[in-house]
Amino acid sequence: MKVLVPVKRVLDYNVKPRVKADGTGIDLANVKMSMNPFDEIAVEEAIRLKEKGVVTEIVVVSIGEPKSQDTLRTALAMGADRAILVTSDTKVEPLGVAKLLKAIADEEQPGLVILGKQAIDDDNNQTGQMLAALTGWGQGTFASKVEVEGDFVTVTREVDGGAETEKLKLPAIVTTDLRLNEPRYASLPNIMKAKSKPLATKTAADFGVDVSPRLTTLKVVEPAKRSAGIKVADVDELVGKLKAMGVAK
């Protein structure tokens, strides 16, 4: 079985985002970019399925600027077999990303597509569910456990209040939550090896898919700042404050 893993290049999670002074977005010039953490988890899960002998090939896909190549190389260094980069000059929203992924899924015929549950930049939490809608496949979102058996995948999901398990017919879509696994680091020899793994470059137009945006970002601003607080010296003073607030009697 083949697995498709879409990976997104995003602002590194350790970097504090800065809103551009002109209010058009986040300043991404000269800042560290990395693979979306949830996508690292997705790549890791695919590799583990391959190590178990369930999966034969892992294809990673990224849609974005040419620099998304770096993210694909990281995935290849972790253990993916082959990469597809889809470049686009315009902003591609989750609906457009899902349409491109649908076109790629039609070509590649994967048994599973494993995505991150959300990208930590736009925080949309949409792409996997949208791809599931367009393919008509089942969706195991927010996965904390994935088990493939025969023609089915059983997915344990992190839901409000606990965990829920669903059984999906293959092919299916899975989106990863934080506790699915701990992604490995790519070793230096594997990083070297990844340089010679195949990476195909395409454009959104190659797929004949209309990815023009439906949303216009009118402005981006910083959230309201909290005013500086006070420090209390000891527990008694804290208890006094809590009483004054009516929280404690």
Added chain:
Amino acid sequence: MSVLVWVEHDGATVKDATLSTVTAAGKLGDVTLLVAGEGVSGAAEAAAKIAGVTKVLVADDAALAHALAENVAPLIVTLMADHDAFLVPSTTNGKNIAPRVAALLDVMQISDILSVESADTFTRPIYAGNAIATVQSKDAKKVISVRGTAFEKAATEGGSATIEPVSGAADAGVSTYVGSEIAKSERPELTSAKIIVSGGRALQNGENFHALIEPLADKLGAGVGASRAAVDAGYVPNDYQVGQTGKIVAPEVYVAIGISGAIQHLAGMKDSKTIIAINKDEDAPIFQVADIGLVGDLFKIVPELTEKL
């Protein structure tokens, strides 16, 4: 504008997150609720009493039990022939279902809105709430998820909506529900608690978490939350996690104990009215958002605090 709202419920009652979504929907137009599931008459009756609701559609069908997105989404798509916008609360069910509906309608969803600026313009957080984007949708129909903490809850009494059954639900045949493990707790639910006491990695283990955080929470009648580090280390279950990728909360009082204040954690609680932080590191980032800070060892402070309350 006619707005359809997907109701988060447990069969008998309507979950709080739905109430804020009703308020957001009311800013757009006429509100119709959809109560979908199996054996949901209790929830439907409760939904009809919510203030500001015109109509409640009830889809009672075995295929809709457990809110499987594969079965629920096509029904909603059919109903959307008569509505201009579809709203869900940003619960795990809402997040699971709405994008599936959006893609089937060929609409770009607007996730996690904080405000309704006009019929087609909304604000939403990006980058873990470090920026707020104002976005305008060109789509004819809108699909929107609503951040519960950003809107007042609609009153649970006072409405007298008509209840109408809808049919047409079917099993898409691609997914089945196997089971769930839902933690039962006497404590208030995180997303509706007035006070939350949260513990972090500093608690060191589950025993300490239970022995220190829970008695304090009980004294305050508070819900219990945690940082990702505490959840990953197994001190508490995953549904305790507050943050960018966990629960978004905005209680009257949030007490962060032994939590450093990483941006991903702040994303989930920085809209709390009053933030109290206890941390032994006076430079911990949590103090930058805290209204009241106490620097010191939680293993001394927390038992003393619980004792003195």
